[in-house]
Amino acid sequence: MDKDNLKIVYRRFNFVLLPVISVLISLIILGLVIVPQIISYFSLNARIKDQIAQTDDLNSKITEIESINNEDTKKGLEITLTILPTDKDIPSAILSLQTLIAKSSVAATSSGQLVLKDIIYNNSKKGSVQNSFQLSLTLVGPLQSLKNFITYLQSAPRLYQVESISAQFQKGSRTVEVELPISVLYDPNAKASISFSDPVPKLGAKEAEMLNKLNSFIVPAQPEVYSSTASVPTGKSDPFE
Amino acid sequence: MTVVKQAVPRGFLINLLPEEILIQRRHSYKIVLINRVSIAFLVVILIAAAFSLVLKINQANNLKRSEEEYTTAKDKIMGLQSKEADLLILKNRLSTIQSSLGADTKRKAVFNLVTSLSSGMQINDLTVDKNSNMTISLSTASAVEIEKLLFDLSSKERNSDLISKIDLGGLSLGKDNIFRFNLKIIPK
Numbered sequence: 001m002d003k004d005n006l007k008i009v010y011r012r013f014n015f016v017l018l019p020v021i022s023v024l025i026s027l028i029i030l031g032l033v034i035v036p037q038i039i040s041y042f043s044l045n046a047r048i049k050d051q052i053a054q055t056d057d058l059n060s061k062i063t064e065i066e067s068i069n070n071e072d073t074k075k076g077l078e079i080t081l082t083i084l085p086t087d088k089d090i091p092s093a094i095l096s097l098q099t100l101i102a103k104s105s106v107a108a109t110s111s112g113q114l115v116l117k118d119i120i121y122n123n124s125k126k127g128s129v130q131n132s133f134q135l136s137l138t139l140v141g142p143l144q145s146l147k148n149f150i151t152y153l154q155s156a157p158r159l160y161q162v163e164s165i166s167a168q169f170q171k172g173s174r175t176v177e178v179e180l181p182i183s184v185l186y187d188p189n190a191k192a193s194i195s196f197s198d199p200v201p202k203l204g205a206k207e208a209e210m211l212n213k214l215n216s217f218i219v220p221a222q223p224e225v226y227s228s229t230a231s232v233p234t235g236k237s238d239p240f241e
Numbered sequence: 242m243t244v245v246k247q248a249v250p251r252g253f254l255i256n257l258l259p260e261e262i263l264i265q266r267r268h269s270y271k272i273v274l275i276n277r278v279s280i281a282f283l284v285v286i287l288i289a290a291a292f293s294l295v296l297k298i299n300q301a302n303n304l305k306r307s308e309e310e311y312t313t314a315k316d317k318i319m320g321l322q323s324k325e326a327d328l329l330i331l332k333n334r335l336s337t338i339q340s341s342l343g344a345d346t347k348r349k350a351v352f353n354l355v356t357s358l359s360s361g362m363q364i365n366d367l368t369v370d371k372n373s374n375m376t377i378s379l380s381t382a383s384a385v386e387i388e389k390l391l392f393d394l395s396s397k398e399r400n401s402d403l404i405s406k407i408d409l410g411g412l413s414l415g416k417d418n419i420f421r422f423n424l425k426i427i428p429k
Binding site: 015016018019022023025026029030033034037038040041044045047048051052054055058059061062065066068070073074076077080081083084143147150151153154159161162163164165166167168169171172174176185187189190191192194196200201202203207210211214 | 268272275276278279280282283286287289290293294296297300301303304307308310311314315317318321322324325326327328329330331332333334335337338339341342344345346348349352353356363364365366367368369370371
C-alpha cells in the first residue's frame with residue numbers, strides 16, 4: 001500500500017478515528033480499572049465488616065473477662081483442687097478417711113467406736129472411674145457408726161466412691177466388720193485450651209451453690225472450745241512490775 | 242445581498258444551497274455529535290475510574306484501621322487468657338465433681354434403707370455389689386418380723402421407691418426356733 005492509498009484511507013475514516021480511540025480507551029479503563037475495583041469493593045467490604053464484627057466480639061469478650069472476679073475464681077479453684085487434686089496424694093486421702101472414721105463413732109467408749117482395722121492401697125486395682133485409685137478399708141464397729149461413716153463420705157474433703165459393701169455381723173449384736181473398697185478420685189487435667197471464638201465460661205447459680213457446698217466440706221466445723229481457764233487469775237502482765 | 246424578510250411567510254424556509262453542501266453539513270454534524278458523545282463517555286469513564294480509586298484508598302484505610310483494632314483486641318485478650326483458663330478449669334472440675342458425687346448414692350441408699358428396716362432382726366452378713374444389688378442374710382425368732390420386713394421392702398412408701406425386686410431364699414426354721422433366710426434385693 002503506497003502513501004496515496006493511506007491518505008485516501010485516512011481521509012475516508014478520519015471522522016471515526018477519535019470516537020473509536022476514545023471508546024477503546026474507555027473500554028480499557030472500564031475493563032482494567034473500574035470492573036476489577038467494583039468486584040474487589042464488595043469482597044473487601046465484606047472483609048472489613050467481618051473484621052469489625054470480630055473486633056466487636058473480642059471487645060465484648062474482654063469486657064466479660066474483665067468482669068470476672070479473679071479472687072473468687074482462685075478460691076474456687078483452690079476448693080476444687082482440694083476436693084479433686086491433680087495427683088493421687090494418697091497420704092491426704094488416708095488422713096481424711098481416718099478423720100471421718102473418728103468423727104463417725106457414735107460414742108467415745110471403745111465399744112461405740114468405729115475402728116480402722118486395715119487399709120490397703122492396691123496399685124493394680126483401679127477404681128471404677130478413669131482417674132482414681134482404690135483403697136480397701138476394713139472397719140470394725142457398731143452399725144450406726146458405719147452408717148455415719150458412709151454418710152460422711154458424701155461430704156468428705158476428697159472425692160470418694162464406695163465401690164461395694166461387704167459386712168459380717170457379730171452374733172447377738174449390731175457390731176459389724178465391713179470391707180469397704182473405696183475409689184479415690186483425682187483429675188490430672190489442670191489445663192484448658194481456649195480459642196478466641198469460644199464464649200467466656202460463666203459460673204451459673206447451680207455451680208456457685210455447688211462451690212459453697214464443697215467449701216463446707218473442706219472447712220471443718222469449728223470445735224466447741226471449752227475454756228477452763230476463764231476464771232483462773234492470770235496475774236500481772238509484767239511480772240517484774 | 243438583502244433579504245426581504247416580510248416577503249417570506251412564517252413556517253416557510255427556502256433552501257437555496259446546493260444539495261451536496263447540505264449533505265456534507267449533515268454529515269459533519271453527525272461527526273461532531275459522535276465525537277462529543279465519545280469524549281463525554283471517556284470523561285465519564287475517567288471520573289468513574291477516579292472515584293473508584295478514591296473509594297479503594299478509603300477502603301484500604303478502613304481495612305487497615307479495623308485490622309489494627311482487631312490486633313489490639315487480640316493482644317488484650319491474650320493477656321486475659323489465664324483468667325479465662327482458670328475459670329474454664331474451675332468449671333470443668335466442678336462438672337467432674339458433680340458427675341462423680343452421686344455415683345455411689347444408690348449403693349449407700351440401699352444399704353441404709355435395708356439396715357434400717359431390718360433393725361429388729363439379727364443381720365448375719367450383707368453384701369452390696371457394684372450394681373447396687375444387695376444380698377443379706379438375716380435371722381429372727383419372729384415370723385411377724387419377717388412379714389413386716391417383706392411388707393416394708395415391697396411398699397413404695399416405706400422403701401422410698403428404691404427397690405424393684407426382692408428374692409426371698411433359704412428360709413428355714415432351726416431347732417432353736419429361729420428363722421433364717423436370705424434376701425436378694427435389686428434396686429430400681
